[in-house]
Amino acid sequence: MKITVNGEMHDVAVAPDMPLLWVLRDELKLTGTKYGCGIAQCGACTVHIDGVAVRSCQMPVGDLEGEVTTIEGLGQPQVLHAVQAAWVEHQVAQCGYCQSGQIMAAASFLDTNPDPTDADIDRVMSANLCRCGTYPRIREAVKTAAASLRGA
Amino acid sequence: MRRLITVTGLLLSGAALASDGHGLVIKTPPVGSVSRTDGLQAWEKIHAVVSHPRCVNCHTDEQNLPMWSGPEYADVRPHGMNIHAGESRIGAETLTCQTCHVTSTRPNTVPRAAPHTGMEWRLAPAEFLWFGVDGRTICEQIRDPERNGGRDGAGLVEHITHDAEKKGFITWGFDPGAGREPAPGGMQAHLDDMIVWVAAEMPCPE
Numbered sequence: 001m002k003i004t005v006n007g008e009m010h011d012v013a014v015a016p017d018m019p020l021l022w023v024l025r026d027e028l029k030l031t032g033t034k035y036g037c038g039i040a041q042c043g044a045c046t047v048h049i050d051g052v053a054v055r056s057c058q059m060p061v062g063d064l065e066g067e068v069t070t071i072e073g074l075g076q077p078q079v080l081h082a083v084q085a086a087w088v089e090h091q092v093a094q095c096g097y098c099q100s101g102q103i104m105a106a107a108s109f110l111d112t113n114p115d116p117t118d119a120d121i122d123r124v125m126s127a128n129l130c131r132c133g134t135y136p137r138i139r140e141a142v143k144t145a146a147a148s149l150r151g152a
Numbered sequence: 153m154r155r156l157i158t159v160t161g162l163l164l165s166g167a168a169l170a171s172d173g174h175g176l177v178i179k180t181p182p183v184g185s186v187s188r189t190d191g192l193q194a195w196e197k198i199h200a201v202v203s204h205p206r207c208v209n210c211h212t213d214e215q216n217l218p219m220w221s222g223p224e225y226a227d228v229r230p231h232g233m234n235i236h237a238g239e240s241r242i243g244a245e246t247l248t249c250q251t252c253h254v255t256s257t258r259p260n261t262v263p264r265a266a267p268h269t270g271m272e273w274r275l276a277p278a279e280f281l282w283f284g285v286d287g288r289t290i291c292e293q294i295r296d297p298e299r300n301g302g303r304d305g306a307g308l309v310e311h312i313t314h315d316a317e318k319k320g321f322i323t324w325g326f327d328p329g330a331g332r333e334p335a336p337g338g339m340q341a342h343l344d345d346m347i348v349w350v351a352a353e354m355p356c357p358e
Binding site for chain 1 (some may be wrong): 236247248249
């Protein structure tokens with residue numbers, strides 16, 4: 001079946017009930033998206049489908065409608081997405097395992113809510129777990145990214 | 153609209169028909185053959201369904217919080233992960249329900265994963281309040297077009313057949329999969345009960 005990931009079309013020969021996460025990592029070798037729990041409890045596998053955050057471990061690839069963006073397609077090392085730049089500025093990552101999911105969740109959220117309150121940020125980001133406990137830096141980085149995207 | 157007219161016609165005429173779209177049999181009793189007692193008995197079975205945790209957990213009030221209750225949970229509490237569905241009831245203000253609850257008609261097979269249906273995951277409208285509400289109050293809400301999405305009796309029947317076509321939330325409630333306790337009965341029995349209750353002019357317990 002054909003799927004579009006980061007602007008590129010791929011033809012993958014997989015079972016339609018294979019989770020998108022497996023396709024991304026094992027078939028397309030896009031390993032920036034992480035496997036955490038496999039049951040939508042941790043958020044590590046978050047990608048965008050037509051710009052909206054989705055847990056890729058829950059999406060059967062046969063039911064996929066829309067274009068996928070992974071952390072590899074959000075920005076580039078020389079042209080970081082505002083959320084990625086804020087992550088660097090605040091030195092958010094500790095072990096880093098959950099961070100691509102955190103960044104994808106934040107980027108999708110700021111598309112629809114460019115001026116979030118702390119409560120808004122906590123509501124969105126509470127579903128993305130970080131075992132290193134980088135939550136205070138995540139919140140600050142989201143606020144910095146929001147201001148950057150607003151042109152402040 | 154065509155389907156609504158068809159269902160209305162069946163309710164008037166008395167018939168049994170299987171529609172190829174939803175796979176259910178519409179067994180309509182002849183006009184005048186259903187007593188109020190029959191209707192109340194049918195309501196009790198409908199109530200057993202709509203008061204089940206599979207249904208009430210997403211029929212919550214204007215606080216817009218989905219609930220976690222039922223035998224799968226140690227206690228009754230709001231959905232974990234600080235989830236708030238917002239006034240949109242789909243989480244559009246912060247985190248959409250569909251971020252985790254994808255739209256798929258495939259069976260739910262993975263324990264403790266986010267369940268999915270063929271309809272986009274969301275809370276029911278706040279006026280369809282079932283969580284923590286007694287049966288009589290639910291009954292009066294369901295028969296009130298002002299508070300049931302503008303549905304008359306035929307509309308309530310069509311609501312079930314439409315859900316069966318889409319493999320939506322009602323269908324999922326009877327077949328939640330992955331170790332979750334289903335609502336009692338099944339889609340056909342629920343449809344049968346709804347038709348009887350509607351034919352009895354939707355009586356509610358006193």
